[in-house]
Amino acid sequence: MHRLKRYAHFMVRFTVLASGSKGNCTVVTGGNTRILVDAGLSCRELFRRMRMVDEDPATLDAIIITHEHSDHVAGLAVTARKLGIPVYFTEGTHRAWVRWLSPRRQMTYTQWLEQCRKQAAARMAEADAAMNDECDPEEAEISADSAPVETAVPIPDKTIPEKDPTWLPSIQFFQAGKQLQIGDISVSPFTIPHDAADPVGFVFQAEGVRMAVATDLGYIPPNVKAQLKSVDLLLLESNHDLEMLRDGPYPWSVKQRVLSRVGHLSNEATATYLETEYDGQATYVILGHLSESNNLPELARISAERALNGHATLLGDRLFLAAQHEPMSNICF
């Protein structure tokens, strides 16, 4: 029996596979569509975690990326190729990702993009129809360190796309502030303040259920507050405890970066938002992107619980913490 049948009556699901500075991945299911939000785990680990929570990697329809930091894209190329599915980026994020993977590329971005578009149809035809849902052991994950430095042959070999670390089966662009539809799921991307090229958060809507993803943001500006209204599920960053960060092991420059307006949300900032501005509408609040060096799950939880006390509609057991090293159970609507 197909393992998805167990969830057949839950048409809308939200599954955090990993959350934190060592990798971020979430699966959003709505109707017949399944989207992977970020691919910050290796393909092998991502597939392993999906199976742990009875999700089948072969049924993913698309990958959508919040921003180009490695904890959100480390397994992107391998996963997209393996599944033969499109990847949705903003143009700025895609450009930054390409630059990250090919620092010595000698084409301009425009030239390269044109080449990509011309080859897209051919590439799709080449995609392996009979997808093997195992990752090839020899297929190394891409990292900044392993990006090619072939100065003698700077332009990728068109006949062997795998030699181009930025090769993807299909690329789709979206813009912050412009809603898009991926199958049965409507996606509202919104700009977040973070030190990346064009970072975004998302509100996903399917079957009338609204699910927000807002991590990697230095503070919560008005446009984000507006997006987080009337959501049924809220995945919100609670990155660090201010005292732990201050006294912790990071160099001062890194502490400054985390604390800045384009860094990460502290437990305290998240609590302030939950206490004073959050509308209390979400059935599920998930705290995410917790720092392993500068936070403790208990601190994040206590801080958020105190803040949510005033919201009578929210039951205590509906506050969850997303973890770095294990997937959360599916949240089903």
Ligand SMILES: [Zn+2]
């Ligand atoms: Zn991150």
Ligand SMILES: [Zn+2]
């Ligand atoms: Zn980031």
